[in-house]
Amino acid sequence: MTAQSGTTAPQRPAIVGHRGASAHAPENTLAAFRRAIEDGAQLLECDVHLSADGHVVVMHDETVDRTAAAESPLRSGAIGELTRAELDRVLLPEGERVPSLEELLAMTTVPVFIEVKAAAAAAAVAQRLRELDPASPAAGSTVISFHAGALEEIRRSAHVSVSYLVERIDEQAIATATRLGAAGIGPSIDGLSLRAAEAVHEAGLTLNPWTVNSSAQLEVALACGADSLTTDDPAWIQRELDVRAG
Numbered sequence: 331m332t333a334q335s336g337t338t339a340p341q342r343p344a345i346v347g348h349r350g351a352s353a354h355a356p357e358n359t360l361a362a363f364r365r366a367i368e369d370g371a372q373l374l375e376c377d378v379h380l381s382a383d384g385h386v387v388v389m390h391d392e393t394v395d396r397t398a399a400a401e402s403p404l405r406s407g408a409i410g411e412l413t414r415a416e417l418d419r420v421l422l423p424e425g426e427r428v429p430s431l432e433e434l435l436a437m438t439t440v441p442v443f444i445e446v447k448a449a450a451a452a453a454a455v456a457q458r459l460r461e462l463d464p465a466s467p468a469a470g471s472t473v474i475s476f477h478a479g480a481l482e483e484i485r486r487s488a489h490v491s492v493s494y495l496v497e498r499i500d501e502q503a504i505a506t507a508t509r510l511g512a513a514g515i516g517p518s519i520d521g522l523s524l525r526a527a528e529a530v531h532e533a534g535l536t537l538n539p540w541t542v543n544s545s546a547q548l549e550v551a552l553a554c555g556a557d558s559l560t561t562d563d564p565a566w567i568q569r570e571l572d573v574r575a576g
Contacts, residue, residue, distance in 0.1 A: 345567050346560040347371035348541050353563040358388050359426035369565035375443040378431055380451040385414040386431035394420045431458055441470035452480035456487035481510050499526035504533050514538045519547045527554035
């Protein structure tokens with residue numbers, strides 16, 4: 331579809347691979363991140379915790395219990411109580427291992443939304459980002475978190491973009507994002523409204539809803555002018571956007 335004379339076509343939202351292409355590969359693994367990039371993601375999203383010996387570990391849960399494979403030598407334990415060497419004994423589905431943030435940042439060809447799940451990991455994440463080559467794709471990454479304190483730490487420690495995660499947008503959420511100097515705000519797609527989206531954009535923030543996995547959710551995100559679409563299936567979003575552009 332071509333924009334009519336005198337109008338501006340809406341900008342196509344960026345596709346974000348949620349935990350990689352987690353609909354097709356084990357979540358938060360290097361295989362999932364590679365698949366997301368192959369499937370058209372312009373950004374990746376990962377979750378990070380801090381190991382007992384200070385390594386930044388890519389995993390969503392506080393423990394390895396849910397994602398460890400049945401045949402894993404180590405199948406249980408809290409990440410914050412395990413060393414990196416112990417985490418190396420955790421086998422994930424399809425033979426994947428628990429990646430470090432450094433491994434992800436080294437392999438990615440696109441920026442990353444790095445979600446700090448535990449506020450204690452913020453300083454270590456900032457350090458890893460400060461060590462990046464400014465010319466690397468990962469240097470354009472954004473730290474995201476539900477923890478305002480973690481984002482404050484990132485802003486103090488590194489010249490890195492941050493985005494504030496919330497379940498639902500309200501005046502307090504926008505005020506907090508603004509106070510943090512955040513570039514954007516990331517609400518759950520469920521419950522997102524046009525009024526809330528307008529308030530986000532009026533505040534000068536980007537709108538980065540999660541997690542868009544159905545046609546109904548996609549329609550809401552597009553109607554609200556989402557700047558990015560976080561999804562478990564980047565290839566599906568890519569096809570859907572292509573159809574609408576055609």
